[in-house]
Amino acid sequence: MSATEEAMNRRIVLARRPEGEPGVEDFRLEAGPVPEPGPGEMLCRTLYLSVDPYMRGRMNAGPSYAPSVGLGDVMVGGSVSRVLASRLEGYVPGDLVAGFNGWQDYALSDGTRIRRVDPELAPPPAFLGALGMTGLTAYVGLFDIADPQPGETVAVAAAAGAVGSMVVQLATLRGCRVVAIAGSPAKCGYLREVLGADVALDYHDPNFPETLEAACPQGIDVYFENVGGAVFEAVLPLLNIGARVPVCGQIAHYNDSGNPLPGPDSLPRLMMWVLGRRLRMQGFIVGDHLDRLPDFVREMGGWLREGRIRHYEDIVDGLENAPAAFIDMLRGGNLGKRLIRVVPEDAAGA
Template structure:
């Protein structure tokens, strides 16, 4: 019998989640049955979408029920196997959630190859966030050489990949990030053409200066005041893949007026804009193999750089998650369990 240290959803947050919305528990796991494996979780991915799972509101995926283990992608080691396809010591990508151990069907996990990189990259640049950037930018954003691509949270796992892939495709990449340290990283380490600090009081003017030819692709992952500054700069036929709106995830009601929707539609019409929401799973069947091939090569050659923000200890997951929603992480946030 193995005990799993688990973090459960204790209550649905109203607005910003707090420690009280999580509960720690130790649960004895059943023995793995035929075709199953016992996993020891090594890394847990923390991602903005999880805020949505904490709410009861209808969305593209069912919410986590109160009293259930918080969901999440994980990299885990096989501790014992009752499956022919996996052996003790194998590392796998699983969706085991916020806990230290799990029993999973072997068919529900994917064995990781040893590619010389930290296995945690399977949760970041080579995993869901990297694929979100790759599929959203190439399939929906469709940047042409010379066009201007803007992305916010540019030091984060999605934004950093968006800008670097845009440059590999010949576009001009302008990043938006919060604070001088992240901005320096985006421009100097990641090689974006320009970076703009959204915390700067002159943010709007600085964005205008950084996008003298307007914006052809805005990869939307934040919303809020960043969206307000970006929107008027969109060019005719601009494309806006929407993969997230983290600035609004803690909203408890619609903001005060005026109602910006009619003005939004007026520009959608007069500029022939394309606004397209997406969840990366839509493109897994058609693009994931290409992504693994391209992204692995780019990471190995150094053409795509990535940064991880590794927090040690499962107990720290709630705090790290709450901080991420405020932009406190610097790079892909993973918990070393």
């Protein structure tokens, strides 16, 4: 009897749709048999799972840029896995792959949305962070959409998170002055002392709007937006004429209920700023930019090898702890990229 025949496949499924902030009771841990690969399929053993803010939106019903998770279905999410058995040409047992197997121990794949993990390039967890979708989000949003120039001021929200920490370093590589915004003094210290931000500010400071203005005497040329809320309110008056604002998230509003559009008083005010300052604001979804993946991997891989980009994975052990780790991440409890280590790499079979 094979190891997979003896094992069970644990799965974390969506038990109910949350109202406001999700709770652990919105998830359910189930177990079932490990699937067997059919022709053109391979069986993957999950090593690491990614937990990301976008998953909160996938828990809701209704239209969005991506389908909702169905009740009783496995939670979506990126993964790094080891191939255990393969009937798919080009893949053999022992291969490491990155894909979207969701919150479960084992998954079948036909190779769609799968890429190989090269442990010589970086440790496997990095393929969910610095070399994964979060790194690509930072790369596309900053370089393709904002295109900051040396000497310009770049402000970064959620700067100690998975995407923000990459943006801080990429903007520094471009020769920009970086103003990083985070949620604690410890995170601000990390941004200054480790990642090289010129200024790091705690948005919980009651004087945050004033300290932000003082930190940006020449205004803000690029604002990398993934938060919304009070941070955006403080940044908006400081944006220079022609400022660029790539928008990849609005985590401050993900638990809001009702109509996500701004109220009747705030929208005209926002549009007046857009018009008067000739702002260029562009929302983007990283999945629309996968054509940039080869260039991104080549450049980011080089910067990682040279030590010019640092990556930090905030790892929580145990599939069963994914719901609590996800909720904590939404509250800002992570530093860098939050991952779940489902099983140690050397215990996942080959």
